[in-house]
Amino acid sequence: MLARLGAARTGGLVALALALALLPLVLVNRYLYDVAILVGLNAIVCVGLNLLIGYAGQISLGHAGFFALGGYGSAILAVRYGWPTLAALPVSVCGVTLLAFLVGRPILRLKGHYLAMATLGLGVIITVVLTTEDRFTGGPDGMSVPPLALLGRALGGERAWYWLVGALLIACVWLALNLVESPRGRALRALHGSEVAAEMIGIDSARHKLAVFVLSAGLAAAAGALTAHYSGFITPSQGGFLRSIELVTMVVFGGMASIFGAVVGAAVLTTLPQLLTTLKDYEMVVFGAVMMFTMIFMPRGIVPTVAALFKRRTRQ
Amino acid sequence: MSLLRAEGLSKEFGGVHAVQALEFAIEPGAVFSIIGPNGAGKTTLLNLITGIYRPNAGRIWLEERELTGHAPHRFAAAGIGRTFQNLQIFFNMSALENVMAGRYLHERCSLAAAMLRLPSLARAERACREEALELLELVGLERFADDGSDGMPYGALKRLEIARALAARPRLLLLDEPAAGLNPTETQEINRLIRQLAARGVTVVLVEHNMSLVMGVSDRVLVLDYGRKLAEGDAESVRRDPRVIEAYLGAEVHDA
Numbered sequence: 189m190l191a192r193l194g195a196a197r198t199g200g201l202v203a204l205a206l207a208l209a210l211l212p213l214v215l216v217n218r219y220l221y222d223v224a225i226l227v228g229l230n231a232i233v234c235v236g237l238n239l240l241i242g243y244a245g246q247i248s249l250g251h252a253g254f255f256a257l258g259g260y261g262s263a264i265l266a267v268r269y270g271w272p273t274l275a276a277l278p279v280s281v282c283g284v285t286l287l288a289f290l291v292g293r294p295i296l297r298l299k300g301h302y303l304a305m306a307t308l309g310l311g312v313i314i315t316v317v318l319t320t321e322d323r324f325t326g327g328p329d330g331m332s333v334p335p336l337a338l339l340g341r342a343l344g345g346e347r348a349w350y351w352l353v354g355a356l357l358i359a360c361v362w363l364a365l366n367l368v369e370s371p372r373g374r375a376l377r378a379l380h381g382s383e384v385a386a387e388m389i390g391i392d393s394a395r396h397k398l399a400v401f402v403l404s405a406g407l408a409a410a411a412g413a414l415t416a417h418y419s420g421f422i423t424p425s426q427g428g429f430l431r432s433i434e435l436v437t438m439v440v441f442g443g444m445a446s447i448f449g450a451v452v453g454a455a456v457l458t459t460l461p462q463l464l465t466t467l468k469d470y471e472m473v474v475f476g477a478v479m480m481f482t483m484i485f486m487p488r489g490i491v492p493t494v495a496a497l498f499k500r501r502t503r504q
Numbered sequence: 505m506s507l508l509r510a511e512g513l514s515k516e517f518g519g520v521h522a523v524q525a526l527e528f529a530i531e532p533g534a535v536f537s538i539i540g541p542n543g544a545g546k547t548t549l550l551n552l553i554t555g556i557y558r559p560n561a562g563r564i565w566l567e568e569r570e571l572t573g574h575a576p577h578r579f580a581a582a583g584i585g586r587t588f589q590n591l592q593i594f595f596n597m598s599a600l601e602n603v604m605a606g607r608y609l610h611e612r613c614s615l616a617a618a619m620l621r622l623p624s625l626a627r628a629e630r631a632c633r634e635e636a637l638e639l640l641e642l643v644g645l646e647r648f649a650d651d652g653s654d655g656m657p658y659g660a661l662k663r664l665e666i667a668r669a670l671a672a673r674p675r676l677l678l679l680d681e682p683a684a685g686l687n688p689t690e691t692q693e694i695n696r697l698i699r700q701l702a703a704r705g706v707t708v709v710l711v712e713h714n715m716s717l718v719m720g721v722s723d724r725v726l727v728l729d730y731g732r733k734l735a736e737g738d739a740e741s742v743r744r745d746p747r748v749i750e751a752y753l754g755a756e757v758h759d760a
Contacts, residue, residue, distance in 0.1 A: 363619040363620070364619075366618060366619050366620065366621040367615075367618050367619045369621075369629075370613060370617075370618035370619075370621065370625060370629070371604075371607070371608055371611040371612065371613055371618065371628075371629075371632070372613060372615060372618040373618065374597070374601060374604060374605040374608070375605065375608055377594060377596050377597055377601075377605070378594050378597075378605045378608075380594075380596055381593070381594030381595055381596045381597060382592040382593070382594060384556060384576070384588075384592055385588065385592035385593075385594065385665075385668075386594075386605075387555075387556075387575065387576035387577045387580065388554060388556075388576055388577075388579075388580050388585065388586050388592075388669070389580055389585070389605060389606045389608050389609070389668065389669070389671070389672050390577050390580035390581045390608050390609035390672060391577055391608055392575070392577045393577070399615060403615070445596065
């Protein structure tokens with residue numbers, strides 16, 4: 189079985205790489221490139237968030253907060269303190285990771301709804317701070333962010349960004365796939381399955397929850413910082429509650445405890461609103477209907493459901 | 505020296521004394537059974553000696569190490585494994601993965617090593633899988649290996665929990681009502697399994713209502729009533745103890 193799993197893993201990774209390599213053939217204009225890049229950045233957040241929610245079973249309704257903080261941190265260091273962007277970005281990500289480590293300790297003692305409320309509160313606090321500290325953040329209007337620059341040369345153009353984000357996404361997916369198929373990944377799934385049973389086989393549940401929380405926050409911060417530098421602008425709404433819900437929805441829609449599900453969820457729910465803009469006022473109605481349909485008929489999410497169907501076919 | 509020792513162990517829940525001033529020692533290599541009427545404090549006692557509950561008073565040692573007040577995973581790391589009366593299977597994993605998860609203590613790796621899938625880890629994973637398959641075979645579940653655990657029958661899940669606990673290679677294995685809800689054939693299999701484990705040198709603590717199973721496999725029996733020790737001794741002497749007969753065994757003694 190593990191051999192088959194290994195094959196599925198490599199196969200999925202190759203398929204993803206091929207899709208990313210061939211996608212530019214249909215990306216005929218800058219707008220489509222732009223959508224693809226945003227898909228990739230959201231997918232990186234969702235891969236991390238799925239490790240936390242889908243594998244370890246710990247909800248977070250505040251991950252947009254980490255996403256925004258990553259962006260603001262990098263922007264503030266670059267704009268207000270004149271740091272080179274290539275230094276500002278990693279320092280910002282490390283800072284957010286440290287913050288996640290500090291707040292994660294007390295928060296992750298909570299379970300279920302209480303954890304949801306606490307992470308929601310965390311996200312709200314982050315947005316409030318970003319809105320009110322206008323000396324640094326520019327307040328509710330947001331601030332402009334310089335482009336990523338390497339040795340004085342700015343990383344410009346959608347094409348360059350596309351390949352950068354694509355490569356990072358593949359790396360994240362590969363690392364995440366390795367993690368979930370390792371003893372540590374089993375430990376995460378074990379504490380999702382039964383925390384008391386996990387403890388009784390020697391798994392320190394508090395330590396594992398904290399590690400995956402910090403990891404997912406770090407990925408969100410990295411994607412947030414890249415998004416800010418790419419789009420050249422950032423506002424507090426990037427860290428808002430609605431954005432957090434959007435990220436969780438991508439994970440659930442794509443499939444809990446499925447790394448490729450996180451990518452598919454991010455792809456569908458990032459592109460769908462763009463396609464629906466032609467419907468104008470009815471956009472949100474269609475969006476909501478798609479969500480309800482999925483939750484009722486595919487509660488496990490798209491990728492696991494389709495994978496199960498495929499498996500049944502091949503067995504017959 | 506005894507493997508596990510408890511001194512003055514007490515636990516109360518809102519004024520109710522679930523376990524009261526309990527003293528006992530479990531010798532290595534023995535099958536030690538804990539019996540008593542419903543509500544006598546058997547499961548509370550198991551939860552105390554696995555760290556799930558903290559005692560209000562008293563101390564617990566595993567050989568020379570005092571474990572009182574530690575988290576459950578520290579008890580597990582010290583060599584105590586258990587199964588649960590109401591199943592605690594990882595239903596989000598296959599049967600084989602459940603057992604592989606049980607190997608956690610012997611397959612530690614850093615987050616970085618896991619994410620980069622270093623060659624040493626890949627080798628360890630193959631060994632882990634082999635050993636998990638052997639354990640599934642030991643409990644007679646090899647045909648379920650690749651199945652999702654959520655589709656397995658109840659009796660098989662009971663044995664899957666035993667295989668998972670064994671995967672951690674515990675020195676002391678606590679079985680909380682392993683035969684509850686099983687038919688006579690399945691109970692026979694549990695009986696056989698416990699004897700096999702004892703023969704392998706695993707010390708077994710058995711909490712069980714099925715008297716013929718208890719009397720058949722136990723080297724020593726501890727009888728609880730209202731959280732206190734009513735009697736302790738070998739199966740035969742406990743069976744004949746008038747206090748035990750009065751409190752608990754009643755007619756069943758004559759049947760046996």
